[in-house]
Amino acid sequence: MKYKQWHRAACPPGGRRAMEAAGIPPLAAMVLCARGLDTPEKAAAFLDSSLGQLRDPLLMKDMDKAAARVARALEAGETIAVYGDYDVDGITSTCLLTDFLRSEGGQVIPYIPDRMEEGYGLNTDALDTLQREGVSLVVTVDCGITAVEEADHARALGVDLVITDHHECKSRLPQAEAVVDPHRSDCPYPFKCLAGVGVALKLVLALGGPARQRELLERYADLAAVGTVADVMSLTGENRTIVRLGLEGLRRTRRPGLKALLREAGLEERPLTSGTIGYTLAPRINASGRMGRAALAGELLLTDSPARGEELAAELCQLNRDRQAIEAEIYEECEALAQAxxxxxxxxxxxxxxxxxxxxxxxxxxxxxxxxxxxxxxxxxxxxxxxxxxxxxxxxxxxxxxxxxxxxxxxxxxxxxxxxxxxxxxxxxxxxxxxxxxxxxxxxxxxxxSVLDIDAEVEDPGLLTLEGAESLDLLEPYGAGNPKPVFSLSGCLITALSEVGGGRHLKLKLAAGGRSFDAIFFSATAAQAAVAVGDRVDVAFTPQVNEYRGWRTVQLQVCDLRPALTRAQAERALYEKFRRGEALTPGEAEALLPSREEFVVLWRYLKGHAHPAPLEETAPRLARSIARSAGRRETVMRTLVCLEVFDERGLIRLERTTDHLHIALQAVEGKVDLEDSWILRRLREMRG
Structure with missing residues (x-):
């Protein structure tokens, strides 16, 4: 197992039925219910990525002051420095604000500090340099919220400072013309999860005014989406809108450098998702900052030259390969240190x-x-x-x-x-x-x-169709706060396996519920996963559409595998889950719910064996004895549920120590209605 624990969320059947009745496909309904969005109204509010999600930027503390000071600088022809950070969020923030201010006629110097020489955030040497170059206003993006001493230094130089950031604040804020950060304790802005580039975008929207909102969003959502996804911001609320718009804009981006990078990274003809940003595009932009050459990525995003864009894109991809090699060396050394x-x-x-x-x-x-x-x-x-x-x-x-x-x-x-x-x-x-x-x-x-969060167990493998997998696109974009859905299938039979990708990945064929599925387990070998053909396993996975030579099929992208429990182990685990008070799936509740005949057979047996002396027995032996006497198969878990109901209704006194049972019949007057049992009502409610 890759994860020590699997945690499966509860999915109320009533909520799922209501969602499906509202037109939400079954798999998507299961995920939304598991994440607490268990009514059509809650789901609609979460899935909404329209422009109506965007709040007025002037709700943000000091945004009016920031916009006024920047507007004054533009009008007076002052030289403005946009001071950013060397990660993807900082680079996209710097380029977004620089491009806008230049388009408004501003004299702008973008400044991204050198990671190796200067480190993170504002520094006094950089402020000295910018002041000598004639800068009278510095606007920070994605940094500055803790730069108390640097802000004092800027003031001493006669340089005005506007801070825009999204990092956590300390008790003392820098003294500046404006300090814009949704994490300020006195900031009433309702959405606190903006990336640095999101705050920079809000400044641009404040400067442009409501009449230009759509135009500016269409122009800058691509950069905002890249920075937001790369900085692992929660893809809820406003960020869903920003990223959705950005993904649409990326495909038709007018930035020659970004277009060249998409092509160099092999994304030109592939669908663009938050995943392709996070795992393919962002690392290449990030590599420039990590390798001490953040200015390359800044130039790539700002250049107007297609030829220069091609050169820069190729250079960034090579830097990323260099970064990967260095990372592998350090990781190997650190593993040895950690083990010691x-x-x-x-x-x-x-x-x-x-x-x-x-x-x-x-x-x-x-x-x-x-x-x-x-x-x-x-x-x-x-x-x-x-x-x-x-x-x-x-x-x-x-x-x-x-x-x-x-x-x-x-x-x-x-x-x-x-x-x-x-x-x-x-x-x-x-x-x-x-x-x-x-x-x-x-x-x-x-x-x-390590805990793997699983949204739901797929009790009907027939839901895992091409249409079912495609229906999950409704939940995009995925990311922090809205991870890719993870489902589980229990008791799958491994019918074939092979190692692919130079032996680095495991390809499987699984059988479940009379259906066969292709599956891929990345970064795992058969030995690491400890599996072989003929094994029965529980599988945690994300369904995806695999395209190969024009064929589109469902493939299970495996998150983890574990040996499937035997029938007896599975029954005991389900019963213990119920006793702990955890919610059950409709199928699990159905499996636990005894029939009237099972109650009758058990009661007859107890009257013959638990009177006059109490019955001492183990649960498995009791279930087998009842099965033999009734000529039918009884399950341990339903036998135990029957006993719990009898105990609840006062018919017996039940004492349990692990598997050992002490059962004593109780004297009762009149009839006892088992239908009034709280246990049965709860099981029927979960069964739906």
């Missing part, structure tokens, strides 16, 4: 090295967090100082953890799930201890485990 750590230092993985490439350690941290199921902190050392990148696991709040360890740090910033920090080398051991103590306390000493 004692268990008490694995609540939070803190690793440091002198020769690591600062631009790729964030990716390595993410991979380590997934592998070791804990937050990971990677620190690049040079001259006694360390620059750190960290990634979360299981939603752990990194920003709060770094705040707790702030006395040991020189500085920090970022999100709950990804952050950066600086630290002196001599403080690293104390930091590692403090962070491990903090994580251990936050988790109650429990080991974090």
């Amino acid at each position: 750590l004692p268990q008490q230092q694995r609540y939070a993985l803190v690793l440091a090295g002198e020769h690591w490439h600062q631009g790729v350690v964030g990716i390595v941290a993410s991979r380590l967090a997934d592998k070791y199921s804990c937050p990971a902190f990677m620190i690049c050392l040079q001259d006694g100082k360390g620059k750190g990148s960290c990634r979360s696991f299981a939603g752990f709040n990194l920003f709060a953890a770094l705040e707790h360890c702030a006395p040991l740090l020189e500085g920090f910033g970022g999100h709950e799930l990804a952050a950066g920090f600086t630290i002196r080398e001599e403080n690293i051991p104390a930091f590692a201890q403090a962070m491990n103590d903090y994580v251990r306390a936050a988790t109650g000493g429990e080991e974090m485990v």
